[in-house]
Amino acid sequence: MKKFKTLLFLCALAMGFNNASAQSVTTPRVSQQAVTSQRVGITDITITYHSPAVNERKIWGGLVPYNVIWRAGANENTIISFTHPVRIEGKELAPGSYGLYMLPKEESVDIIFSSATRNWGTVLPTEEEIVATVTVIPQEAPFQEWLSYDFLDRGGDEVTAALKWEKWLIPFKIKVDVPTIVLENMRAELKGQSGFGYLGKEQAARFCLNNNIALEEAMAWIEQSINAEKRFSNLSVKSDLLDLSGDANGAQAVMEEAMAIATPIQLNIYGYQLLNKGDTDGAIKVFQTNIDNTPKTHPFYWGFVDSLGEAYLKKEDHKNALKYYKLAKTFAPETQHAYLDNVIKNIKTN
Secondary structure, rough: HHHHHHHHHHHHHHHHHHHOOOOOOOOOOOOEEEEEEEOOEEEEEEEEEEEEEEOOOEEEOOOOOOOOEEOOOOOEEEEEEOOOOOOOOOOOOEEEEEEEEEEOOOOOEEEEEEEOOOOEOOOEEEOOEEEEEEEEEOOEEEEEEEEEEEEEEEOHHHHEEEEEEEEEEEEEEEOOOHHHHHHHHHHHHHHOHHHHOOOHHHHHHHHHHHHHOOOOHHHHHHHHHHHOOHHHHHHHHHHHHHHHHHOHHHHHHHHHHHHHHHHHHHHHHHHHHHHOOOOOHHHHHHHHHHHOOOOOOOHHHHHHHHHHHHHHHHOOOOHHHHHHHHEEEEEEEEOHHHHHHHHHHHHHHO
16 A cells, blocks of 8 residues: 555656646747837827738738638737727727727728737637727738738827738728817826926916817916916916907916016017917017017027017018128127028028
């Protein structure tokens, strides 16, 4: 009996060694993993996939048959992730990760988003797991050996994701409601450390101003920013908010207060803002005030004078434009003389 137990123990020990010796190591896959990401606004879009090669095979209607759901890559299913809500070809998707599948046809492709994200690629999503499906038209493209995903036609609130393989490009447009998402994010951040001091609330108010959203909330934020620390930057935002609300007199009074504490660089930037809005006379007034109040020893004094010359030139007042460009040259470093000489020459010619 003792010998029998010993034999069992030795067999078990040998099996243990055999199982230990069967553990795998990491080796390269033929179709290696790839990840591509793109940010739209503050929303991150990430596609994780495995990239097979054409390898002299017929892909569309061959290796990838028509009218059959495909993993949109190799190995495990392809995954697409969004940090915020998006619209795919007009259909809404909640934030999160989705299995990305495709159903190629001869003249179109169905893009399928599945709640299943951990399948081996040949294990297809069930009807219950399919969250959304959109149909797109594939495009002819230059030959590409290795399958890849890229982001094309990027804009401020949208981007086109595209699978490229062999001679097909399969695009699908992703749109993001950037203002709403950023506003919600700012509200949350301002409850934390970003809510202390002047800067976070100034940035939030400026974003609302630039996007014409939540203006009452923006005014409350800018008042809090000014109370924390009065600066040219937050006063100018308040002025613009008042102007947008129709209070031109209030806007002017706040801007005069802002100009009184502005640096020469800030005044110069403000002058260009007026110039770009078409308020040439207002810009001239600001540029003139700036050079009157700035010491001639300021390293960029010549640039402030140059700005006044540019404003007069835009007004087509060539006499004053020539006067201030010549004055700018007397203060400018030699590296700027060629530029100023060229401007002066063009004014005299015209």
